[in-house]
Amino acid sequence: MSNATQLIHSIPVDSLTGSISVPIYQTSTFVQDAPGQHKGYDYARSNNPTREVLERTIATLEGGTAASAFASGLAAIDAVVKLLRSGDEILAVDDIYGGAFRLFTHIYEGFGIKVNYVDTTDVANVIDAFTDKTKLVWLETPTNPTLKISDIAAIAAVARSRGALLCVDNTFASPALQQPIKLGADIVVHSATKYLGGHSDLIAGIVVAADAEVGARIRFIQNASGAILSPHDSWLVIRGVETIYLRVKEHSANALKVARFLEDHPAVDKVYYPGLTSHPGHKVASRQQSGGYGGVVSFTLREDTGAAATKVVCATRLFKLAESLGGVKSLLCHPATMTHKSIPAEKRRSAGVADSLVRLSVGLEDAQDLINDIGQALDLLIYGRKNAAAKAPAAAALWL
Numbered sequence: 001m002s003n004a005t006q007l008i009h010s011i012p013v014d015s016l017t018g019s020i021s022v023p024i025y026q027t028s029t030f031v032q033d034a035p036g037q038h039k040g041y042d043y044a045r046s047n048n049p050t051r052e053v054l055e056r057t058i059a060t061l062e063g064g065t066a067a068s069a070f071a072s073g074l075a076a077i078d079a080v081v082k083l084l085r086s087g088d089e090i091l092a093v094d095d096i097y098g099g100a101f102r103l104f105t106h107i108y109e110g111f112g113i114k115v116n117y118v119d120t121t122d123v124a125n126v127i128d129a130f131t132d133k134t135k136l137v138w139l140e141t142p143t144n145p146t147l148k149i150s151d152i153a154a155i156a157a158v159a160r161s162r163g164a165l166l167c168v169d170n171t172f173a174s175p176a177l178q179q180p181i182k183l184g185a186d187i188v189v190h191s192a193t194k195y196l197g198g199h200s201d202l203i204a205g206i207v208v209a210a211d212a213e214v215g216a217r218i219r220f221i222q223n224a225s226g227a228i229l230s231p232h233d234s235w236l237v238i239r240g241v242e243t244i245y246l247r248v249k250e251h252s253a254n255a256l257k258v259a260r261f262l263e264d265h266p267a268v269d270k271v272y273y274p275g276l277t278s279h280p281g282h283k284v285a286s287r288q289q290s291g292g293y294g295g296v297v298s299f300t301l302r303e304d305t306g307a308a309a310t311k312v313v314c315a316t317r318l319f320k321l322a323e324s325l326g327g328v329k330s331l332l333c334h335p336a337t338m339t340h341k342s343i344p345a346e347k348r349r350s351a352g353v354a355d356s357l358v359r360l361s362v363g364l365e366d367a368q369d370l371i372n373d374i375g376q377a378l379d380l381l382i383y384g385r386k387n388a389a390a391k392a393p394a395a396a397a398l399w400l
C-alpha cells in the first residue's frame with residue numbers, strides 16, 4: 001500500500017457512531033465508574049481521544065512509537081529540552097530557527113544548560129564540538145532560512161556513540177519527504193503550524209519519539225507542564241495532515257520552478273533551494289529525502305541591503321508578507337527583520353542570513369502566476385516601477 005493510502009486509513013472511523021470524521025471531544029474530564037476505573041481517559045490535560053488520534057497518526061507517519069501534541073512548536077521544543085538537567089550541553093545547528101535560539105539562549109542558559117552552535121553540514125564539526133556534557137544534538141535539515149542540509153544518519157551515529165540523543169526539527173521537510181527516525185534520530189519535533197496543519201489556520205507542535213521510554217518521559221513532561229493542544233486544534237491538524245502527501249508534492253514542484261526562475265533573474269545573487277544541483281547539500285538531501293525538496297526557497301539580492309529586500313517583499317501581490325510557511329497561500333518574509341530579529345546581527349550574518357535575504361513559502365497557486373508575481377517585484381530593482389509594470393502587462397492586469 002502506498003504511503004498516502006496508509007496515512008488516510010490510519011485515521012480511524014469512529015467506532016461508536018461510524019462517523020467518518022474524527023469526533024472532537026470538547027471536554028475537560030471523563031466520568032469514572034469507581035475511583036481509578038475509567039475508559040482510559042481521566043482528565044483532558046493528560047489525554048484526550050481527539051488529540052490521541054492525532055498523536056498516533058503522526059507517530060506512524062514519522063515511524064516513531066509515541067507522540068505528544070503541544071500548543072505550539074516551541075512548546076514541543078521546550079518539552080524536549082526539559083529532558084536535560086542543569087550542567088548538560090546542547091550541540092545545535094547554527095542556522096537555527098530564531099525562536100529555538102531565543103528559548104535555548106535566553107531561558108535555558110539561565111538554568112545552566114549550555115548550547116554550542118555548530119555548522120552541522122560538516123559532520124567533522126559535530127565530532128569536534130562534542131564534549132562529555134553534550135546530551136542532546138539539535139538539528140534542523142533543511143534549515144530555516146538558508147536550507148542548509150545536514151547528514152542525519154552520519155550525525156545520528158556520532159550522537160549514539162557518545163551517548164547523546166539526536167533530535168531533528170523536521171518542520172521544513174515534513175514526514176512526507178523525510179523521516180529522521182528511520183535515519184537514526186531519537187526524537188522528531190514539528191511546528192505543526194506549518195506543513196502538518198498546512199492551511200495557516202492554527203498554532204501547534206508535536207514531539208515524536210523513536211523509543212517508548214523517551215516517549216513516556218515526554219508525555220510525563222507534557223502532563224506536568226501542561227502545554228497541550230486543544231481538541232479542536234487537534235482535529236484541524238488531523239484534517240490538514242490527511243492531504244500532506246498531495247500538498248507537499250505540489251509545494252515542492254512549484255518551489256523548484258520558482259527557484260529555477262530566480263537563479264536566472266539579474267537582481268538575484270544566490271538562490272538557496274536543496275532541489276537545485278547548485279545547492280551544496282543537494283546530494284545529501286537527495287539521499288535522505290524523497291518525493292521533493294519542500295516548499296521553502298530563499299534568495300539574496302545583488303544589492304545586499306535590507307532596503308532592497310524591503311522593496312521586493314512589499315511589491316508582491318500573490319506572495320503575502322507574513323511570517324510562517326507551509327500553507328496553501330504563498331508567503332514571503334525578510335528574516336533579518338522578522339523571524340530572525342532576535343539573533344544578534346553578527347551571529348545572524350555568520351550563519352548566512354544576509355541583510356537582503358528573502359524567504360519564500362511557495363504555496364499551491366499556479367507556478368507561473370507565482371513566477372510572474374515575484375518577477376515583477378524583482379524587476380523593480382532593475383528597471384524601476386514604470387518600466388517594470390510595462391514589462392509584465394498580463395500579470396499586472398490580473399491584480400487590478
Ligand SMILES: *Cc1c(COP(=O)(O)O)cnc(C)c1O
Binds near residue numbers: 097144191192193204
Ligand atoms: C515555526 C517553527 C518553529 C516554531 O513553531 P511554532 O508553532 O511557531 O511555535 C520551530 N521550528 C521551525 C523550523 C519552525 O519553522
